[in-house]
Every structure is written in structure tokens, then in C-alpha cells.
Amino acid sequence: MRGAVTGATVVAAVLATALTLVPPALAAPPSPTPPPAGGSPAPQDPADEAGSLVARIATARAALDRLTADLGRRQELANRALADDTTARRAADDARRAAEESRRGADAAAAAAERARAEVDAWITAWFQQADVLGPLSVLSGSSGPDDVAARAHLRDVVTADQRAALDGAERARIEAANADSRARAARIAADEAAARAAAARVAADAELTRVRTDTDAAQAQLRELTAQRDAAEARLRSLEDADPALAAQRDRAEAFDAAATARETARDARVRRAATAGLEARAARAGTDDDPLADAGISTDGLSDEVRTVLERALSQLGVVYAWGGGDAEGPTKGIRDGGVADAHGDYDKTGFDCSGLMIYAFAAAGKDLPHYSGYQADAGQRVALEDRRPGDLLFWADDDGAGPVHHVALYLGGDQMVEAPESGKTVRIASVRFDDEIVPTVTRLV
Known part of the structure; x- marks a missing residue:
């Protein structure tokens, strides 16, 4: 269940509030009625004592409920810390995977740039090796006629265009490799920062759980004391009821009423649970069903999607x-x-x-x-x-x-x-x- 209070001081304040709800009569057994002068103690009427005990039990239960609820709030605050921890870890994992993918891309870009550079080197080598064939004078010398000259000029233009393309490709590959490396470095930095945030979230979650444990340790003694006082009052009330037929009958009627109410709720919940399960199964099978868990719980289902x-x-x-x-x-x-x-x-x-x-x-x-x-x-x-x-x-x-x-x-x-x-x-x-x-x-x- 539950959520958040701001610290041990708040828990302590709630504990103090809970204690103020418990009258002095609950903190210690009631003092006997002072005896009249020269006589023995006047016995307390069982009905009066039973009424007092019922009030004390109700007060103790209220104090226990308040204390338990406040401790539950600490649990939900710890839930928040654990949710933050989970989110931070997931973000760190995503950042790490992104960094690894970015590095693989950078490595691929670097390899492509290296291949482009090797192609340019090959073109340059070929150009110098074939300069005597493709140079301006070579195009004219040794030709067999105009058609041969045109063919040689065209070959030179093709070679030059391919060389320019290779140079341009190499430059683009070099720039992309540099950009990819920058992205990979940035992704690595982001991954490291995400990992640091995840570590901080883990520390915060551990600290919150420790605070819950500390607050709870401080409250457990009070919980035990309140529980013991409630149990003692209930045991005394039980003994009074067992000794008085009228009180016993009243208790039996109250217990029968509570038992009947509990039985009705249990039966209703069982019907609703079965109907809900049947509804889910029918919906998954794309089939119809006459079961309506909400209607069975006394709740209108008109207009529900x-x-x-x-x-x-x-x-x-x-x-x-x-x-x-x-x-x-x-x-x-x-x-x-x-x-x-x-x-x-x-x-x-x-x-x-x-x-x-x-x-x-x-x-x-x-x-x-x-x-x-x-x-x-x-x-x-x-x-x-x-x-x-x-x-x-x-x-x-x-x-x-x-x-x-x-x-x-x-x-x-x-x-x-x-x-x-x-x-x-x-x-x-x-x-x-x-x-x-x-x-x-x-x-x-x-x-x-």
C-alpha cells in the first residue's frame, strides 16, 4: 500500500498522536475504586466495566490503525525509490546499448573511410602509371586517326571523372567517420552519466529502505505495547462476558452478526471473482457470457466500454x-x-x-x-x-x-x-x- 511521509520525525509525531488517543486507563490497569472509610472496596458493576473496556478496545484499535497506516506510508515512499531505481537502471541499459550501437556505426564508418582512401590511392597509382598513355601529348601521338584520338580523350575524361568521384567519396567517408566517432564519444559519455544516475538511484533506494527499517524499528515497540493493551482489555471483557449470561448473550449476538456479515462479503467476493474470471476468459475467446461481476457486486454497468x-x-x-x-x-x-x-x-x-x-x-x-x-x-x-x-x-x-x-x-x-x-x-x-x-x-x- 501506501506512500510517503517526510522522515522519522513525522513518524515520531504520528506515534505521539496515536498515544494521545489512548486514555490513561489503557496505558495501565484501572485503579480499584477507593474503599469507603472502614469498609472493603466497592465492587464495580460488570456492565459498567464492560462498557469501559469496549471503549478502551475501540480506542486502542484506532491507535493501532493510525500507527499501521503511517508505517504503510513509509512503505510506499520506499516503493517510489525502488521505482526510480528501476527507471534509472532501464535508462542506463538503454544508454549503454545506444553507445555500443553508435560505436559499431563509428567503426563501420571508419572502415568505409579507409576503403575509400585505399581506392583513391589505387587511382593515383594508376594515374601515374598510365600518364604516358592518357596525358595530352599521348592522346595525339601514335594515333591511327581522328576516331582513335576521340576514343583516347574520352577514356581520359572517364578516368578523371572517376578519380574525382573517388576523391569526393573519400572525403565524405572521412567526414562521416569523424562525425560518427563524435557521436559515439557523446553516447559513451551519456551512458556513463546514466550509469552514474542509476548508481545514485540505487543508493537512494537503499537509503529509503533503511529509513523505513529505522522508523519501523522505533515504532514496533509501540505497536507491540498497544497490541498487548488491546489484547488484555479484550481478555478481561471476555471473562466478564463469560461470567454474566446477559453480557454473554449480547456478545454472542454481536459475534453472530459479524460472522454473518463476513460470510456475506466472502460469498459475494467469491461470486464476483468467478464472474470476473469468466468474463476475461470469454473476452479472450471472443465469446459471450452472462456473467457480470460488477452487477453481481451491485454496481451499474451501463455505458461501460x-x-x-x-x-x-x-x-x-x-x-x-x-x-x-x-x-x-x-x-x-x-x-x-x-x-x-x-x-x-x-x-x-x-x-x-x-x-x-x-x-x-x-x-x-x-x-x-x-x-x-x-x-x-x-x-x-x-x-x-x-x-x-x-x-x-x-x-x-x-x-x-x-x-x-x-x-x-x-x-x-x-x-x-x-x-x-x-x-x-x-x-x-x-x-x-x-x-x-x-x-x-x-x-x-x-x-x-
Whole structure:
């Protein structure tokens, strides 16, 4: 997923903000109610304590979500560095190949110039050897008549014209060889400069990954502490519910409701995934199909072009695929990579899946679009359109500084204020409602 914050100080600030969200009651077990004078402690009402625990758990979860999201932003900034590294390496390879081709051309031009010079030398030698035959006096002396004189004069003119042509050709070949050599030298310099930029990009990418690792190391202890506090509150709530039939019944109803909602979403995603796959296969075979994954997801398909439909179906065919930071290309899910932090903690490097920008690469490859593996660069890959004019197939983005800063997440708009996304480590590709929060970018990018 995600994008960019400006440094460890920002992460520290977010950590501090996250901590302020956790009330003192979460940071330490609640103090017992002071006993009345001369008596034992007054027991706390289980329902009151349960309500307090629920509030503490919600606060802890919110703090964890904020902290995890901020660390995810660092991952996407590292994605940008890796994309820059890839681009610089590709440019360096192209420059090297161009330099090699230019040098081969220069060598060929030099060889041609040498051949032209050898031809001129041969003409000069022949001219001196035949001067007694082709000279002005020789044309007249020893001739057998006017016709013989005319023939000898014509031969001399031909020889002279050929000699001039050879001299001109040699000069042109010499000039072309010099120009080709200059081009080859310039190409070599450009290749060296491109190689230097590629090396610098590699250093920058390594440095960004190191910063991610450093920031994450500083945050992991806080993540563990918040998780432990949340788990302790949940365990205490569970014990209270087990001891109180009314609370237990309330818990069971809530869990049943959540389980039913999850089951409905899982079943819907399975139907949509099957329908999207069937649609792609039918389109590839130039056959018709009654499956409509968007309609199955409750999204209108009126007026969609085949190109947009294919992009959406390609993304929806990956519902349920695990998130893997750095994963995904034009061919499908790939192994994730190490970030030294959140992604590593979830084992992304050992998973085959997508991150947010990797899923977009795969979806739009069906439309012949070659996207970079960084959401911020994807935002600049097509036409910018106002968010309120969004339509299915557009890219949605979220960024720091109320949507005006570095981009840290991308999703594909499905219509009906629904989107498909690869959210973050520990989750899977999913359909979700568009998050119209402060960080959503006020423009979408239209590629198809």
C-alpha cells in the first residue's frame, strides 16, 4: 500500500498522536475504586466495566490503525525509490546499448573511410602509371586517326571523372567517420552519466529502505505495547462476558452478526471473482457470457466500454489474493519484498500477492498501459479529472497533508462509490466503500 511521509520525525509525531488517543486507563490497569472509610472496596458493576473496556478496545484499535497506516506510508515512499531505481537502471541499459550501437556505426564508418582512401590511392597509382598513355601529348601521338584520338580523350575524361568521384567519396567517408566517432564519444559519455544516475538511484533506494527499517524499528515497540493493551482489555471483557449470561448473550449476538456479515462479503467476493474470471476468459475467446461481476457486486454497468470492463474484471478476478508489499506486475501476483518493518512482520517477502500499485499494474496491463510501481507516479500517468466527475475505471488516490502531499495509496473505482484495492499488509484484495476522508486526492486519474 501506501506512500510517503517526510522522515522519522513525522513518524515520531504520528506515534505521539496515536498515544494521545489512548486514555490513561489503557496505558495501565484501572485503579480499584477507593474503599469507603472502614469498609472493603466497592465492587464495580460488570456492565459498567464492560462498557469501559469496549471503549478502551475501540480506542486502542484506532491507535493501532493510525500507527499501521503511517508505517504503510513509509512503505510506499520506499516503493517510489525502488521505482526510480528501476527507471534509472532501464535508462542506463538503454544508454549503454545506444553507445555500443553508435560505436559499431563509428567503426563501420571508419572502415568505409579507409576503403575509400585505399581506392583513391589505387587511382593515383594508376594515374601515374598510365600518364604516358592518357596525358595530352599521348592522346595525339601514335594515333591511327581522328576516331582513335576521340576514343583516347574520352577514356581520359572517364578516368578523371572517376578519380574525382573517388576523391569526393573519400572525403565524405572521412567526414562521416569523424562525425560518427563524435557521436559515439557523446553516447559513451551519456551512458556513463546514466550509469552514474542509476548508481545514485540505487543508493537512494537503499537509503529509503533503511529509513523505513529505522522508523519501523522505533515504532514496533509501540505497536507491540498497544497490541498487548488491546489484547488484555479484550481478555478481561471476555471473562466478564463469560461470567454474566446477559453480557454473554449480547456478545454472542454481536459475534453472530459479524460472522454473518463476513460470510456475506466472502460469498459475494467469491461470486464476483468467478464472474470476473469468466468474463476475461470469454473476452479472450471472443465469446459471450452472462456473467457480470460488477452487477453481481451491485454496481451499474451501463455505458461501460469493453476496455474499462476488462480492466475492472482483471482487478476483481484477484479478490482474496493476499497483500504483499512490492508484489504484482503485468502478469499477476508476485513474491513480495523485504522492507525491514511492517511488511516483514507480516511475512510479505514470503507471500505471492499484490500491493496497491502492483494491483493497478496488473489491471491496466489489459488495456496496454505500462504503469510504474509507485502510486504517486501512477497519479501522473493519465488525464486528471475532478473527483466529483469520477467514473468506473478511474484511479483514486490518498495523500498526506489533506490530499495535497505525497500520495500513499491507490485504488480502482468501480462505480456506486465502491472500489477495489489491495489495502495493507495482513489483508487481502477486497471491495470497499470509497473513503471520502481528508486524505483523498480531489482528482482522479483516467487512463481508459
